[in-house]
Amino acid sequence: MIATLAARALTQPLAQVADRMVGPRGCLLTFHRAAPPKLWEGLPNRDFYLDIEFIDRFLAHLVAQKWDVVTIGEALRRSGSADDNSRYVNFSIDDCYRDTFELVAPVFRRHNVPLTLFVTTGIPDGTASIWPIGLEYILLERDEILLDGQVVRLSTPEERRAVYQRISSTWDGPHAPQRYAAFCAENRVDINAMHWAHAITWEMLETLAKDPLIEVGAHTVSHARISSLAPDEALAELEGARVRLNQRLGIDVQHFAFPYGRSGDCGPRDFALAREAGFLSAATTRKGLVRSGQDRFSLPRNTINGSHRSVGAMEMHLLGLTGVAARITGRV
Numbered sequence: 248m249i250a251t252l253a254a255r256a257l258t259q260p261l262a263q264v265a266d267r268m269v270g271p272r273g274c275l276l277t278f279h280r281a282a283p284p285k286l287w288e289g290l291p292n293r294d295f296y297l298d299i300e301f302i303d304r305f306l307a308h309l310v311a312q313k314w315d316v317v318t319i320g321e322a323l324r325r326s327g328s329a330d331d332n333s334r335y336v337n338f339s340i341d342d343c344y345r346d347t348f349e350l351v352a353p354v355f356r357r358h359n360v361p362l363t364l365f366v367t368t369g370i371p372d373g374t375a376s377i378w379p380i381g382l383e384y385i386l387l388e389r390d391e392i393l394l395d396g397q398v399v400r401l402s403t404p405e406e407r408r409a410v411y412q413r414i415s416s417t418w419d420g421p422h423a424p425q426r427y428a429a430f431c432a433e434n435r436v437d438i439n440a441m442h443w444a445h446a447i448t449w450e451m452l453e454t455l456a457k458d459p460l461i462e463v464g465a466h467t468v469s470h471a472r473i474s475s476l477a478p479d480e481a482l483a484e485l486e487g488a489r490v491r492l493n494q495r496l497g498i499d500v501q502h503f504a505f506p507y508g509r510s511g512d513c514g515p516r517d518f519a520l521a522r523e524a525g526f527l528s529a530a531t532t533r534k535g536l537v538r539s540g541q542d543r544f545s546l547p548r549n550t551i552n553g554s555h556r557s558v559g560a561m562e563m564h565l566l567g568l569t570g571v572a573a574r575i576t577g578r579v
C-alpha cells in the first residue's frame with residue numbers, strides 16, 4: 248500500500264512535468280499473451296503473458312488520465328500532422344493466440360478502446376511452429392519429462408521456469424521446430440492437438456476483423472527473423488502474410504510488425520522491403536516514443552513484460568524513459 252502510494256506520488260507529478268517538457272507524443276505498447284492471475288503465477292514462461300486483470304486496471308488508468316487509445320492508422324495520422332498536440336497510446340498483440348480472442352479483445356471492448364493485432368498467418372494456417380508455447384504447456388502439465396533420453400522431474404513453478412529457460416535457450420534458432428517435434432514424439436505429445444489448443448483460428452479472426460475496435464496487421468507467415476533472410480525470401484514473408492490476411496478475411500491490411508523487432512532482427516533493408524510489400528507502416532520493438540515526423544517503417548514499440556504489473560512501471564514507457572534506458576545500456 249505504502250509502495251503503491253509512493254509510486255503514485257512519484258509518477259503522477261512526473262507525468263505532469265513530462266507533459267510540459269516532453270510535449271505531444273505517442274507510445275506504442277506491445278505484448279503477446281494474457282492469462283488470469285492464478286494461471287499466470289505458475290506459467291513456466293510467464294513474462295510472455297500479461298495478467299489480464301492488470302490490463303483491465305491499466306486501461307482504466309489510461310482512460311482516467313486522458314490518454315487517447317488509438318489504432319496504428321490513427322497514430323500515423325497524428326505523427327504526420329505538425330499541429331497535433333495530443334498524447335496517445337496504441338496496444339498491439341503480436342503472433343496471436345486463442346487468448347487474444349477469448350481474454351484480451353473482450354477487455355478492450357469493455358473499455359471501448361481499439362486494439363491492433365499483428366497476425367503470424369502460419370499460426371491459424373497451422374504451418375508455423377509455436378514451439379515456445381508447446382514446450383511451456385508440456386512443462387506446466389507434467390510432473391516429469393524426457394529430454395534426450397533423460398528423465399527431468401518437475402515439481403515447483405520455479406523449477407519449471409528454470410527448465411523452460413534452459414531448454415528454450417538451447418533450442419532457439421532455425422532448428423527449434425525440429426527439436427520441439429522430436430521432444431513431442433519422445434514425450435508422446437500430440438503436436439497438432441497442442442497447436443490447436445493455443446493457436447488463434449481463422450473463424451476467431453473473422454469475428455475480430457468485423458469488430459470496429461480491432462485493427463488487423465501482419466507479422467509474417469512463419470514468424471521469421473527478417474534480417475536473416477535473402478531479399479526474395481524476406482519479401483515473401485512480408486507480402487505473403489498481407490495477401491493471405493486480405494484474401495481470407497476480406498480486409499485491406501496496411502500495417503506490419505517485425506518478429507523479434509530489435510535492431511539485429513530488422514534494419515534499413517527490411518524497412519524498405521516492408522514498403523515494397525505494400526504496407527503503409529512497419530513497427531519494431533525498439534523502445535521509445537512516436538513524435539511528429541516519425542519514420543513510418545521503423546516505428547518504435549515498447550514491449551510490456553509480464554513481470555511489470557504496476558501502473559507505475561508502465562509510466563516509464565509512457566514517459567519514454569525505457570527508451571532512454573535502452574539506449575544507455577545498448578539494448579536496442
Ligand SMILES: [Zn+2]
Pocket residue numbers: 341342466470506507
Ligand atoms: Zn512475434
